[in-house]
Amino acid sequence: MMETLFYLFSGFRWQDALDILLNSYILFRLYVLFRGTNVIRVLLAFCLLWIASQAAVPLGLIITNWAKQGVITVAALIIIIVFRNEISSVLQTKNLKSFLWGIPRYQSHTPLNIIIESVYELADKKIGALIVLPLKQGLDSIVQGGVPINGKLSQEMLVSIFWPGNPLHDGAAVIQGDWITSAGVILPLSKRKDLPSSFGTRHRAASGLTELSDALVIVVSEERGRISLFKENKTLNIHNRSGLKKSLREHTGDDSTKKGFRHQTMELAAAALISLFCITGIWFNFSKGMETLATYEVPVEFMNPDQKMEIISSSASNVKVLISGAKPLINSIKSDQINIKLNLSQSVVGINKLSITKENIVLPPGIRLKKIDPSELDITLDTLLEKEIPVQPNWIGKLPEGLIMKEAKALPQTIRITGGGLALKNISTIYTEKILLDKITESGTATVGLVLNPASLRLKNHNKIQIEYLILKKSTL
């Protein structure tokens, strides 16, 4: 258990915590912005569908899996088309503050008393009225016409909109918060056949809107001055002010009691926690579930060498490193992010066996080391020395028939070479580059370079030397 936990949290970086918190907040914000609408319910349905389909694969439910794939493929399109109103209302009607961190408490600022008094004044005077209180769902694609008012809600203003003779009195007035946003709005008529025969056009319009949205519509009949409420395809006749106030409170969520506020806070806290758990689960699924292996060939970097010493040879200059980690992290690794550093401060002249351990390898955060190959290097170090060494020409080819090279003298005869003491110890001659004999017919001079083996040796002065040679005819015996 502890090992599992250690494995899960090994390589956990501050970037991972930021990743989880950021995406949890985005998920939480989506919930806050869309809560109360059908979007959340449909998204939950899609989540359940996805979980069911995941279970369908191991169970071998072929058609279920096939159907799921089809539904999920078009899911995004369906959500955008079906919920275009909700999405546009969230994106358009909110300011930046409410979009990013504001928490709307339903229509908590709607002055219900003004609406109630206005409605009763209209009823008393038998003036027909149609008042719409939208909730979360946008109405733009459902209603038609209307004149933007965007005026502060007041009893006088609301009554005057429906006053007979007012050009806007035939349509509906839309109230959002404490603002009358528009008036003269045409609502879609209901096509239901079970509505009472006493319902006129105003009632049918109210019913039609509530069939298509989550809005509440208040209707004041012109003939009898009756007040009716329409919500979620239901009709409620209002007989007194308290009944109207209760219904409006239920709709707007204007539950000013401490209990109601606590309920909302609890709901949001639960949503925040669920968002955090969901994103954490998804993160672990991505980072641990998609664990992958990769091999990198990394050059070895030698640190703190003695200035008087030189690295003569190394059993390997590159080391293969097998690493594991989340696939996105592995894929994002750049070659310079993996380093192998070996400390030579304790090394001596000769062959040094240096082990490569985890401490020598620098890996990016979140990446674990699995294997090092080779795990040990043989590094040969040597002290720098100078040595005077004789030069010998390296002749190749064939002298013309009848000739012999009697003498060959290098100028200078010796040269100074700098190199590791061990390398110089076994060197007693420096040879020239190959000198071709075929075209030599008489004594002369050749200018040639020198061959240094091992290549770590350095010439002190001369890169090229001269070879003076003496050619004679062979004596025939």
Place this chain on the structure above:
Amino acid sequence: MKSVFVIVAILLLSAANVYSEQSPAKMVMIQTVMCESIENFQAVNPGVVFSISQGEVFCFSNFDPVFKKTYVLHKWYKKDRLVFTMRLTLSPPKWSTFSRIQIRDADKGPWRVEIRDPGDTLLKTLRFSMAD
């Protein structure tokens, strides 16, 4: 007086004997060359480049004088790898000697022969090449 003379003579002889033991007179190498062959105790076609078609190469050394029976070493190296060592006896009063190597196609390249005395002192290095 006669006895004193005898004692002095004995002491002188003893001292001479001790001196001769401490620093014996060494042989003198008057000539050493690489050559294609040897005829009548003389090097034929001495040189520094030899064709493998020749089949063999000689290292000829001539010592004069040689004070006592001794030896020299001919150490043959191909590049810096010792190929073989030949011990050559020298006898008074003078001596010529040689070592030789049979050469094949694989022997092409730079060679050297080191001539060393019994105390491993380097007397001379001869450098040469085997070529086509």
